[in-house]
Amino acid sequence: MTDRLTLLRPDDWHIHLRDGAALSQTVADVARTFGRAIVMPNLVPPVRNAAEASAYRQRILDARPAGSRFEPLMVLYLTDSTTPEDIHAAKSSGLVYAAKLYPAGATTNSASGVTSIDKVYPVLETMSELGVPLLIHGEVTRPEIDVFDREKVFIDEHMSRVVTRFPDLKIVFEHITTHDAVQFVEAAGTNVGATITAHHLLYNRNHMLVGGIRPHFYCLPILKRNVHQEALLDAATSANPKFFLGTDSAPHAQHAKEAACGCAGCYTAYAAIELYAEAFEQRNALDKLEAFASHHGADFYGLPRNDDHITLVRKEWTAPTTLPFGEHSLTPLRAGETLRWHVLEENA
Numbered sequence: 001m002t003d004r005l006t007l008l009r010p011d012d013w014h015i016h017l018r019d020g021a022a023l024s025q026t027v028a029d030v031a032r033t034f035g036r037a038i039v040m041p042n043l044v045p046p047v048r049n050a051a052e053a054s055a056y057r058q059r060i061l062d063a064r065p066a067g068s069r070f071e072p073l074m075v076l077y078l079t080d081s082t083t084p085e086d087i088h089a090a091k092s093s094g095l096v097y098a099a100k101l102y103p104a105g106a107t108t109n110s111a112s113g114v115t116s117i118d119k120v121y122p123v124l125e126t127m128s129e130l131g132v133p134l135l136i137h138g139e140v141t142r143p144e145i146d147v148f149d150r151e152k153v154f155i156d157e158h159m160s161r162v163v164t165r166f167p168d169l170k171i172v173f174e175h176i177t178t179h180d181a182v183q184f185v186e187a188a189g190t191n192v193g194a195t196i197t198a199h200h201l202l203y204n205r206n207h208m209l210v211g212g213i214r215p216h217f218y219c220l221p222i223l224k225r226n227v228h229q230e231a232l233l234d235a236a237t238s239a240n241p242k243f244f245l246g247t248d249s250a251p252h253a254q255h256a257k258e259a260a261c262g263c264a265g266c267y268t269a270y271a272a273i274e275l276y277a278e279a280f281e282q283r284n285a286l287d288k289l290e291a292f293a294s295h296h297g298a299d300f301y302g303l304p305r306n307d308d309h310i311t312l313v314r315k316e317w318t319a320p321t322t323l324p325f326g327e328h329s330l331t332p333l334r335a336g337e338t339l340r341w342h343v344l345e346e347n348a
């Protein structure tokens with residue numbers, strides 16, 4: 001049994017850091033182990049252009065713990081009014097690494113999202129030309145579609161069409177949750193990849209709904225049946241370079257999740273690589289973790305891999321029951337429970 005695992009420093013290809021006073025916690029947590037992170041732009045108002053991305057990046061840099069080399073990789077939020085010029089300016093800023101498509105109303109802070117994908121075709125054309133990846137929250141929002149089917153219907157109605165129409169555009173199907181998404185990504189060209197969260201590898205909808213409703217497991221896309229969880233575990237541990245780490249760590253104040261209408265999002269950044277290690281260990285696949293966490297994402301984005309290492313040790317510890325979140329507090333995923341891996345503090 002492996003008790004110690006040294007990995008090239010990993011990156012997180014999908015995280016929500018929020019803004020303002022929340023940054024001191026969220027940035028410290030991600031910077032503890034990750035070299036870089038793709039920072040989601042769903043602030044209110046969203047990050048719509050190079051100037052807003054640059055200002056947000058500076059607030060993140062200012063929140064880094066002393067001595068941290070953590071690098072935030074910024075993302076534009078596509079709206080119906082994003083122009084090809086916005087993409088050109090973002091690309092030449094050198095700070096923006098992707099643009100994100102949220103179908104309007106699909107998830108937290110997506111009210112300014114795209115109302116119809118056809119409206120942004122000129123923008124996608126420019127992204128394809130400039131090599132700017134398109135990140136997609138792949139769920140339809142039509143009220144008659146069952147919430148558990150939203151990802152599958154999005155593939156059939158939109159994803160297939162976009163991939164065919166833009167054969168050279170790099171596309172990341174974000175936080176995939178279904179067997180259908182795994183199959184779609186596997187069958188697509190090398191320009192199509194996907195992020196997979198730790199919580200979708202560790203849990204299925206029974207964990208959220210059996211024996212009482214657990215709001216801290218509620219995220220979007222929602223946890224699915226265990227057959228889908230198994231398909232995600234197969235994909236993540238397959239060594240296929242199309243699949244890479246993206247935590248989708250998405251903090252909300254405790255009172256906003258433990259409510260009659262609770263917010264979607266799981267906070268995993270405080271123990272992200274440790275949670276992935278648990279998932280990979282369940283499959284006896286710890287030897288596949290480094291490629292998933294530290295190689296595939298950088299390779300997909302065309303960025304150099306990190307050049308230093310972290311070491312995980314098998315060590316039981318108790319997750320905090322609560323963490324500071326600006327003027328509020330948040331309840332992390334696995335609060336108060338035992339975690340089985342820990343990252344050594346001094347990393348060589």
Ligand SMILES: NC(=O)N[C@@H](CC(=O)O)C(=O)O
Nearest residue numbers: 016107108219220250264265
């Ligand atoms: N994943 C979530 O459940 N929530 C995210 C938004 C998102 O990634 O869809 C958030 O910003 O809270």
Ligand SMILES: [Zn+2]
Nearest residue numbers: 107137220221
């Ligand atoms: Zn999303």
Ligand SMILES: [Zn+2]
Nearest residue numbers: 016040248250
């Ligand atoms: Zn997200």
